[in-house]
Amino acid sequence: MAFLRALLFCAAFGALAAPGAFPRPDRIRYDGHCLTLDGQDTLVYSAAFHYFRCPKELWRDRFRKIKAAGFNTVESYVPWNWHERSMPAGLDDFSKCDFRDLQAWMRMAHDEFGLYTILRPGPFICAEWSGGAYPRWLAKFAPGGSDLWLRSAHPDHIRWAEHWYAAVVPVLAREQVTRKPKGAKGLILVQLENEYDNHECAGKETLLRALRGAALKAGLEVPLFTCLTEECRASKDAELSQVFDSDNYYVGLREASSCAHRMADLRRRQSDAPGFVTELQGGWFSLVGGRLSEEHYSDERHFQAIALMSLLGGATGMNVYMACGGTHFEGWGARGMTTTYDYNAPIRENGTLGPKYAVAKALGGFLRVHGRALARAEGGPCELQGASKELVGGVRVAQDGTRFVFLHNSGDAPLRGKVRVMPASAAGADRPMYNTDQHGNQVLVKARGQGVSAASIPSFEIGYELEGLGSKVLVLPPGLPVEGGTWWPRLSAKRAPIQVPGAPVRLLQVQARxxxxxxxxxxxxxxxxxxxxxxxxxxxxxxxxxRVRLDAVQAARETNLLFNTFSRDIVSVLVNGQPARRTFPLDADAQSWPTRKADARIRSDEFDNRFDVAGLLREGGNEIVAVYENLGHAHGYVPMEELSGLRRAGLSTNEAALTHTLSWEVAPDLGGLALGWQRPETRVEGWKNVDLDGSSAIPRKGNRTQPKGARTGLVTWYRAEFELPRGAAGAPWRALVNASGNGYLWLNGYNLGRHWEVGPQREFYLPECWLRTGKGRRNVLVFALRQTADGALLKALEIAPYTEVDPPKR
Structure with missing residues (x-):
């Protein structure tokens, strides 16, 4: 028997038990069931909360709500381009890195709120973040050619990825749970790359090994993982076998049961690691010209269903993405993303609690009581005799014999009745069970057919009642009849109302220039x-x-102005003070233009912004001024890895080639920014008063509802002043904006992000930590709007409190 156990152990877990797999197994280790932290089996219930999408002053509020919901862990990506914004001198130059925010966030989570952390430093993170977190300056070191090189095994990419890890990993390493006193909270998991299955390139194993090597070299001792990365899922490679894979669940409203089957399959294929859901759908992002997150199908019923079905499949780690919504301050969202990253999350962008928060808290209560038992339970989806086709579910059985019966109604109509649960048919019901001892070694504790498992439990009948798309779990302690079971999760019927801190402030006049x-x-x-x-x-x-001097013939013949940019961004032009009409693409000014032309890089001889300047040029001196709109980089494809800015531009007699190359000057900011117009203390002499519409309703969302103006210049600035009552302190407020033009907003000098005239976002969160309250304390909201075909017309503006947990859908 000892020989058989040895064979089973070597076959299934030989790679994991290799020396050094767990440098500190007394503090943290894992096996085919779960993580074990300080000797305690732990079901990880994690909340995705991005520190770079929330003002630092509000972190405590968000952490407090995360903790109150019962989460034991908090997770975040770590964006390279956020922390190393300027180009370093070379691979060994780390002087441009600034990790103070990351350090403060980790310490607040660990020391102040007693939460574990999971961090995902990429280098590619996706996350609807500009460039997928690759810095724009990195494109300067591209090896050339037409193929994507970021995320690849190209030696230049690997060297720069190692540069990033050499910078960021020591910061993470200092906060590892292995370097904290026993019982103290710390970093428990670090992810390499992100959703690699979605990217096509050769040599993925080479890059993953390099990332793992760089992480270990820089001092990481906690387990490493990936998500949706086949190269690590049940790998036989000596190195990659020590990086476990996880899954992300973004499934349809009636496909929640697929989470159970996907998790069961993951655990079958990767039997030496816990089942982790890196991204359990907490909502969805919103796109410029699309729909807001609040309109996504992922409601509280869906959220509860996919969580319970994941647990049915054997998940012992779930990270709710997003648990906490955020904002793309300073325009850091990827190309095509709105400023709001509310995500319809349990904790909304503005800090209020949406309907999903009650579910998150109820799940937290369930896991607080039963999480440890579930961590080593066996079973999965099974046959439900006598059930309608809409009823799905299964059973998991803890080591002490406690049965957990998970049920989900995949239909819209309520269901009630009785059903016979057939545990013997449960996925993974009778697989071998292993524990990891204090030295990090796998030990067989139950061979197939031994001990308590779902397969050893006889069938039994239960009564149930489920609302449409409803989900529940029945907990049946050993030795008690079915009637003695309890249903979970237990949702509170109470929802705390928002205390309205004051009346809306409708602005009737602003200044402009x-x-x-x-x-x-x-x-x-x-x-x-x-x-x-x-x-x-x-x-x-x-x-x-x-500035260019032309003779009469040139002024008459050179009627085209052509621009070649690095990444197909939008350019607007004044010629001798008059707006020039864009001829290619058509003058629609859509924010989504141009995402990509056949996903090809722009060539150095290709002109992506063309203007008709006939009648605008004159004999003698001419001045051409252009404003370049940085649309942001994509988050996983071209132009993720292109530079930005103007490559070359000039005049032409046609639209195909330059006949008169121009010499250009550049200014890295608008003139208004150079003069500090975004700051509240700036004097406003020279601005003109503009009356606003004070009566018509301002839509809080919608596409193509902007007012129609005329293009008269390049960029128009607006400055609005308002006061809020002292009672407004600490409460969430918003700005409702009806304007044409694309640009940025500043509140008391803080960059709130981008305004896209097309919509759907018409409502902007004003973080309470940046507001001033009380009589005589003015707030200043500043807009800088690039004029589009509809000009840059601010028609109406209102400052209003959030008055409902769920904003009205109008």
Missing amino acids: EDAWDRAQWQPLTEGVSLPELGVSDHRYVLYRA
Whole structure:
């Protein structure tokens, strides 16, 4: 028998038991069931909360709500481009890195709120974040060619990925649970790459090994994992076998049961690791020109169903993505993303608690009582005799014999009745069971057919009642009749109302003026020099200017102005003070334009912004001023890995080739920013008063509802002042905006993010930590709007409190 056990152990878990698999198994280790932390089997219930999408002053509020919901862990991506914004001198230069926010966030989670952390530093994170977190300056080191090189095994990419890990991993390592006193909270898991199955490239194993090697070299001792990465799922490779894979569940409203089967399959294929759901759907993001997150199908019923079905399949780790909504301040969202990243999360962008929060809290209560028993339970989806086709579910059995019966109604109509549960048919009901001892070694504790398992439990009948799309779990302690069981989770019927802190403030007048581009900080531009080479790797408007003398023939014949940019961003132009009409693409100014032309990189001889300048040029001196709109990088494809800015531009007699190349100057910011117009203390002389519509309703969402104006310049600034009552302190407020033009908003000097005229976002969160309350304390909201075909017209503006947990859908 001892020989048989040895064979089973070697076959199934030989790679995991290799020396060094768990440097500190007394603090943290895992096996085919769960994580074991400080000797305690732990079911990880994690909340996704991105520190870079929430003002630091509000972290405590969000952590408090996460803790109150029963989460024991908090998770975040770590975006490279956020922490290393400027181009370093080389691979060994880490002077541009700033990790103070990350350090503060981890310490607050661990020391102040007693939460474990999971961190995902990429280098690619997706996350609807600009460039998938790859810095824009990294494109300067691209090896050339047309193939994608980021995320690949190209040696140059691997060297820069190792540079990033050499910078960030020591910061993570200092907060590992293995370096904390016993019982103290710390970092427990680190993810390599992200959803690699969704990316096509050769040599994935090579990159993953390099990332693992860089992580270990920099001091990581906690387990490493991936998500949706076949190269690590049940790998036989000596290195990659020590990186376990996990799954992400974004499933339809009536497909919740698929989570149970996917999890059971993951555990079958990767029997030496716990079943983790890295992203349990907490909602969805919103796109410019699309729908807001609140309109996504993932409601509280769906959220509860996929969580319970994941547990049925054997999940012992669930990370709710997102548990806490956020905002793309300063325009850091990926190309095409709205400023709001509310995600219809349990904790909304503005900090209020949505309907999913009650479910999250009820699940937390269930796991607090039964999580440890579930961590080593066996079973899965099974046959339900006598059930309608809409009823799905199964059973898991704990080591002490406690039965957990999970049921889900996949239909809209309520269901009630009796059903016979057939445990013997449960997936994984009778598989061998292993524990990891204090030295990190796998030990067989139950061979097939031994001990308590779902397969050893006779069938039994239960009564049930489920609402449409409802889900529950019946807990049946050993030795008690079915009637002695209890149904979970237990949702509270109470929902705390929001205390309205004051009446809305409708603005009737603001100040306005055109950008002072002549006061910008101009410098000569060398042809072919990108914005990252000029120190601009974040998100902003950039100005370009050319002065040219033309004779009468040139002025008459050179009727086209052609631009070649690095990544197909939008350019708007004034020629001798008059707006030029864009001829390609058509003058629609859609924010989604252009995502990509056949996913190909833009060539150096391709002109992606073309203008008709007939009648605008004159004999003698001419001045051409252009504003370049940084649309942001995509998050997983071209232009994820392109530079930004103007490569070359000039005049032409046609739309195919330059006949008159121009010399350009560049200013890294708008003139208004150079003069500090976004700051509340800036004096407003020279601005004109503009009356606003004070009566018509302002839609809080919708596409193509902007007012129609005329293009008269490049960028129009607006400045609004308002007061809020002292009782408004600490409460969430919003700005309802009806305006044309694309641009940025600042509240008391803080960059709130981008305004896209197309919608659907018409409502912008005003973080309470940046507001001033009380009589005589003014707040200043500033807009800088690039004029589109509809101009940049601010028609109506209202500052209002959030008055409902669920905003009205109008």
